[in-house]
Amino acid sequence: MFNLTPVVRVLLILNVVVFLFTNDAIIEQFGLHSFLSDKFNPIQLLTHMFLHGGFGHIFSNMIGLVVFGPMLELFWGPRRFTFFYFFCGLGAALLFSGINYFETHDVYETVQTYRLSPGFDSFSAFVDQYAASYYERLVPFLEKFKSYPNDSKNLQDSVSIANRILLNQVDEPMVGASGAIFGVIMGFGLLFPNTQLFLLFPPIPIKAKYLVIFYGAYELYSGIYRAQSDNVAHFAHIGGMLFAFILVKYWGSQRKTFY
Structure with a gap:
């Protein structure tokens, strides 16, 4: 053929x-x-x-x-x-x-900065700017984090979530x-x-x-x-x-x- x-x-x-x-x-x-x-x-x-x-x-x-x-x-x-x-x-x-x-350098730098100083306001801004597609899945955590912004577990979990969002963008071959x-x-x-x-x-x-x-x-x-x-x-x-x-x-x- x-x-x-x-x-x-x-x-x-x-x-x-x-x-x-x-x-x-x-x-x-x-x-x-x-x-x-x-x-x-x-x-x-x-x-x-x-x-x-x-x-x-x-x-x-x-x-x-x-x-x-x-x-x-x-x-x-x-x-x-x-x-x-x-x-x-x-x-x-x-x-x-x-x-x-x-496309990913800004989110990479933002996550590096967030790891050093996590907090609800900065996490919420990060989600709005770089992770809009994840928003619905993150609503329960965002509500919990807003209610207890100084809770160490919430802070640690927010860093983990930010890391996963970054990895999803840079580790997809x-x-x-x-x-x-x-x-x-x-x-x-x-x-x-x-x-x-x-x-x-x-x-x-x-x-x-x-x-x-x-x-x-x-x-x-x-x-x-x-x-x-x-x-x-x-x-x-x-x-x-x-x-x-x-x-x-x-x-x-x-x-x-x-x-």
Whole structure:
């Protein structure tokens, strides 16, 4: 069904084999953690690209790889395509981690300060600013803490809760080859912009350049306005596309447009 090129075939096999042996412990150790997390390890910038959170996750990524990857590998050759794939994946991880650091640094510093001087007013302000999604679950404790603000157990429990809220934000690992795959899609759109693609959902033809524009706009919107229940790493997708754009332009392939 697909004309798999050598590097695409190897990447597909590696991702599938790793997926078959993946468990929670492996994701916890090799998924990409926040720079602020004690669990962060630089090797995770690479290893997270071969881990996936479920069948739907790996299926969608591998479909993107086998559909768009072979054309790029045939055009560039195996060595340059391999470099491109990992360049996009690492770039995606770095952008995601940078945005994550920016988003979580304030809550990290606030928790460090709160540990030194806990109290009801500061805890209530912390919940309002950084933990609104936990508010309903914290109402009973907040009422008890308000009634007995100087109780040592309440103070100790408030510090524990603040620590858990922080850990929930910095210790959630990011996994998946999506950053590299979105880079591959971007590269395909830049090199073969007028190639007609036939979508499954909805079943309509679309030129590659319009598909790339749609994906980029959607991911940017979702990354900025994402809901709290959205656990998709949109900025990793954007990072993959951005680094693909930079590298393709650097290689000068904008002068070689194909149909």
